[in-house]
Amino acid sequence: MPVYEYLCDECGDFTALRPMSEYQAPQPCPDCGAQAPRVMLTAPHFSSMSRERLVAHSTNESASHAPLNVDQYKDKQDRARHRAGCSCCSGMKSRTKKSKTATSPNGAKSFPSARPWMISH
Known part of the structure; x- marks a missing residue:
């Protein structure tokens, strides 16, 4: 249950543990018994929260306006697992290219598509 703040006209402010409903x-004032309305006198204690809890709050807050469905979540996880340009899932061709060098039966090499005027070694 959260702690709420109340302000009594006679006695001042006080806090009470109440259900969210x-x-x-x-709330009746603990000193004089008069009904005191709820007020917000202090800011939430975010500075005293742990880093893990703040990250959890921000994650929950960012997901509240645009939640991911299962497929979007899986895609996001897969993208995080592989670097940009990964050949296994990015659709890029494999880095191993077929050589453009043509080898004749006697062992002589030729480069039919690249610079035919150059002599091979």
Whole structure:
């Protein structure tokens, strides 16, 4: 249950542990018994939260407006697993190219498509 803040006109502010379903209901003052409305006097204590908890909050917040379906989640995980230009999943051809060198039966090499005027060694 969260802790809410209330402001009594006679006694000042106080806090009370209340269920979330009663967040708008006034609370009786512990000193004088008068009904005190809920107020927000202090900011949430984000600075005292652990880094892991802050990351969890930001992840939840970023997913709330555009949640991923299962296929989108799998795609996101696969992209994170492989580097850019990965040949296994990016559709790029394999890095091993067929040699353009033609070898005759006697062992002489020729380069039919590249610079035919050059002599091979």
